[in-house]
Amino acid sequence: MTEKSFPSPYDQKPSDAAAGWKDLYAYNLVFQENRREVEEAKFWFCDSQHWPTVTKPFETIGFEFAVSCLGQYNSRHLLIPPANGIEFRIHNGYVFMSPVGVPESEIAARVPQFMQRAGHYFQNWETLLEQWQGKIRGTIDELNELSFEALPDAVPVEDVLSGKGTGPNNELLGNFDKLISLTYRAWQYHFEFLNLGYVAYLDFFTFCKEVFPGIPDQAVAKMVQGVDMELFRPDDELKKLAKLAVELGLADHFGDTENPDATLAAIAAHANGSAWLAAWAEAQDPWFNFTVGNGFYAHDKYWMDHLELPLGYIKDYIVRVQTGHNIDRPVEELVAERDRITEEYSELLSPEQLEAFQGKLGLARQVYPYVENHNFYIEHWTMGVFWRKARQLSKMLHEQGFWPEANDMFYLRRDEVRETLFDYVTGWGVGAPAIGPDYWPAEVARRRIIVDALSTERPQPALNTPPAVITEPFTLMLWGITSDQIKNWLGESDAPEGEFRGMAASSGVAEGPARVISSSDQLSEVQDGEILVAPVTAPSWGPIFGKIRATVTDIGGMMSHAAIVCREYGMPAVTGTGTASAQIQTGQWLRVDGNNGTVTIVEDHEHDLTLAPAAANQLDTALASAHLEDSHA
Incomplete structure (x- = not known):
C-alpha cells in the first residue's frame, strides 16, 4: 500500500454554510456513519470528468442512471470477465466512484458466457446497431410527446360526457413517471453497445502490448483514428x-x-x-x-x-x-497516419499473428465510432429533451406558487418532485390550497445556500488509501487514473517545478499562452493561438478547436472523450494531469508535448513556437521506429 493516503470522507467536513448538506440527497448516495469501516476500506476517486461541479438534488439522476446502467451491462447482461460495475457516492456535493472488481476465482467461469453474449453482438453489429437507432429515436419521440400543463378549473365536459372516468391529474402524474422511466430506458440503451466498444478496443490494445513490447499507447490509438463519427x-x-x-x-x-x-x-x-x-x-x-x-x-x-x-x-x-x-x-492526414503506423507494425508479425492482429483491429475499427456516437444520442439529444421537459414542469409549479424561481425544482430530489405533484393534484382535487407553496420556498432557499457553499470548494481528487497499483482496465482507459497520477495528487511526483505529467492522449507538440477555464460559460473567452487548460473538456467544445493549439485536462484516459476528440481534430493533448487547471494561470506560456504527456510552464520564451503536424508526426515516427526496432530485436 502507498505510504500516504487521501482524506477519509468521514474526516472531511464542509463549511458551516453547507451544514446539513447530506439531507439534500437520497440515503444511498452519501457515506453513512454506521458504514465507516466498509466505506473507508475502498478507494474512491472524484469523477470530475463527467460531473465537474456540485450536483443539485434533482441532477443526481444523471449519474444514478448512467453508472447503474453501466454496471448492469458489465455484471448482468454481458458478464465481462474482469469488470463489474462502479459504486458511487456524493461527498460534499461531488460525485465519487469506486470500481467493483470480479474475484479472481470467478473470472474463468464468466468467459464462456461473455463470449456467447458479446460474440452475438460483434457478429451482428450493424443489424443490431440499426435496431438500436430505432429504439433510441423512438424513446426520444416518446419523451417529446410529454407535456406538463397546469390543471384546469374544471375537467372538460367532453371527458365527463364520454365516460372517460379520469382527469388531467392522472395524465400529469403519469407523465412525470414516464419522464423518469423513459430516461432510465435510454440510459440502458446507452450501455448496450458502449461497453462492447471498450472491450473490443481493450482486446486489441492488450494484443498489441503482447506482440509489440514497448509500443506506445498513442500508436495503438492511432490505428483506429480517422473514422467517421x-x-x-x-x-x-x-x-x-x-x-x-x-x-x-x-x-x-x-x-x-x-x-x-x-x-x-x-x-x-x-x-x-x-x-x-x-x-x-x-x-x-x-x-x-x-x-x-x-x-x-x-x-x-x-x-x-x-x-x-x-x-x-x-x-x-x-x-x-x-x-x-x-x-x-x-481526416485525410489522420487516415494516412493511421495506415502508415498499421502497416509498419504489421510487417513485424508472423502470418498467424498477422491474422489475429487484422481480426482484432477490424473489430476495433468497426465498433470504435459508437464509443463517441452514443454521446450525441444520449447525453446530448435525449438529455436535452429530458431537461427541456423538466424545466417545463418546474416552471408550471413555479407559476402555481410552489417556488420563487422558474428552475427551483432542481433543488428537489425526484422523489420529492413526485410528492409535490401529488400535493398539487390533491389540492386541486379537494378544492383547497396545496401545502407546497407554504413549504418549498423557504426550503429551496436553504438548499440554494448549501449548494452555493459546497460550490466554493474544489473536491479532493480521491478519498482513502489508494492501491499500490491501479490495474482495473476501465479506470485506466476512461479516467486515466494511473499510479503515477495518484502520486501527482499526493504531491509525490518527481516532476520538476513547473512541469505537469499526464496521459499522452493526442500527439503533437505546441506552445502558446494558457487559457484556463472551468466551465463552458467561459468558452467565449478563448482566443486564437491559446492553449486550453480545464478540469475537463466536453466533446461539444469542438468549435473552439479551430482557435486553440493544444488541450490540457486534469482527468481523462486514452479513451476519454477529450482524448478521442483531440485525436480526431489533430490537436495535441495531455489529459489526466491531476492538478494543472488549479496551478496554471491564464497567460502563462506553456509547452504541451502530446507525445510524452508533459506540460511545461516556460518562464522565459523567445519564440512563438508551434510544431506543425508534420513535425509532430516526424517525432512520432522516430519514437515508433525506436519501439519497432526494440520489438523486432
Missing part, C-alpha cells in the same frame, strides 16, 4: 453553414450573434438569405440537439434553445474562412 456532425454542420454564408455574401450579417432574432431577420432580408436559412433549418434537426455542457446538468445550454451559440460559432468560422484557414478536420 456522428458526434462531429453538429460541428461539421456549422462549418458548412459558415462556408455557405461566405459563398452567398452573407458574412457581414453575423455581426451581433447574441441577438439571434435580429441576425436571422437581417439574413432573411438579403437576396440570398432564403437559401441560407433553408440550410440552417435543415441542420437543426437533429444536430442542434447539442449542448455546450455534457448533458448532466439542468443548466446546460443546448443549441436548439440558445441559437446565439451556433450563430456565434458560425461567426468565428466565417472569419477563419475569410482569412484563408482550412476549418475542416484533417
